Amino acid sequence: MTLHGRKVRTMRIQSLNPVLLILALSACGPGASPISPTVPAQTMDPAPPQNSSTQTYSATCRSNDPDLQCLGLKVVSFQNESGIPVLKESETLKLIEEMNQVWKPCKIAFQLEKYEAIHPESQGLPYSPDWKRDSDTIRARFDENNRFLIVAVGPWTNATIAVAQMPGNGPFGILVSEKYAKNAYTVGHELGHYQGLYHLRNKRNLMNSYIGPFTSDLGSGQCSFARKTNLKHWRKMLRGPTDVL
Ligand SMILES: [Zn+2]
DSSP, X not given: OEETTEEOXXXXXXXXXXXXXXXXXXXXXXXXXXXXXXXXXXXXXXXXXXXXXXXXXXXXXXXXXTTXXXXXXXXXXXXXXXXXXXXXXXXXXXXXXXXXXXXXXXXXXXXXXXXXXXXXXXXXXXXXXXXXXXXXXXXXXXXXXXXXXXXXXXXXXXXXXXXEOOSSSSOOOEEEEGGGTTOHXXXXXXXXXXXXXXXXXXXXXTTBSEEOTTOOBOOHHHHHHHHHHHHHHOGGGBOOTTOOO
């Protein structure tokens, strides 16, 4: 797998401090090639996001507001041997509500349209997949051409905790490991990649490669870029107020 024509380096979080993480991932920063394969998100123990606004979007984001981009989501959650999903449906709805707060400055919101909890072994997939080896197989299995895909998988042992396929060549979808699957900044960051955004060095920005308790900001330029990406690449994911699903 290559990243902007170069081999992706897998890093061990335990041996790197956040500054090194940012530098090591600068290949994903702004100004890079618009054609980008899988981008790994490296995070370290992010705290749960804190909602500062009292207004929330519901699980359904379809609206009469012509400026609101409402995007359909499909979430697949792997179940462990005991049948417990990495991300329960109720947790998924909470996650989406929190992510909608993060993306609110862009007037972009997401709604859950499909939720599936599956035993991965029954489909020949490992509970804790190797993201380099298995991501495309998993994406191809669950990807639909009219919804963003998020797959919550079992724990990963290396430093990468989530990956997203950027616009360009599919199959598309986010894979997020167990520990971070409920974190709106981690999954919201990956949705940023989904919408064409690259990493930024601003330490409070959602697209900083180091995802922490304060990485929530989205700038107007990022909003504009994401909205254009959605119109260019993801029209089938956009929902109007009267769309029948
Ligand atoms: Zn990233």
